[in-house]
Amino acid sequence: MPLTNHDVAVKLGAQPDASGGYPGSAYISRGLPVLGGCEGCGATLAPYNAYPSVSGYLRCSDCIGDTGFDSWDEYADHYANLGMTEGGAP
Numbered sequence: 001m002p003l004t005n006h007d008v009a010v011k012l013g014a015q016p017d018a019s020g021g022y023p024g025s026a027y028i029s030r031g032l033p034v035l036g037g038c039e040g041c042g043a044t045l046a047p048y049n050a051y052p053s054v055s056g057y058l059r060c061s062d063c064i065g066d067t068g069f070d071s072w073d074e075y076a077d078h079y080a081n082l083g084m085t086e087g088g089a090p
């Protein structure tokens with residue numbers, strides 16, 4: 001499967017807290033939303049099931065198709081080419 005927002009946060013240095021989970025601040029502090037909606041079907045998305053798409057919107061696992069990022073390098077290159085910092089939402 002393509003990269004999720006959780007994968008992006010971990011790549012950007014997010015660490016689990018004492019409970020072993022990732023607090024919302026781990027995402028928010030990296031410019032990633034804690035909740036979002038799928039561009040295709042409107043499903044509610046949290047970091048673990050939110051797939052960034054080349055469209056700039058998030059998509060669910062059913063709707064991401066081949067519009068996601070298969071690797072961190074692909075993701076970082078895409079945002080670098082848009083003049084954005086890595087992981088930084090517009």
Ligand SMILES: [Zn+2]
Pocket residue numbers: 038039040041042043059060061062063064
């Ligand atoms: Zn969807």
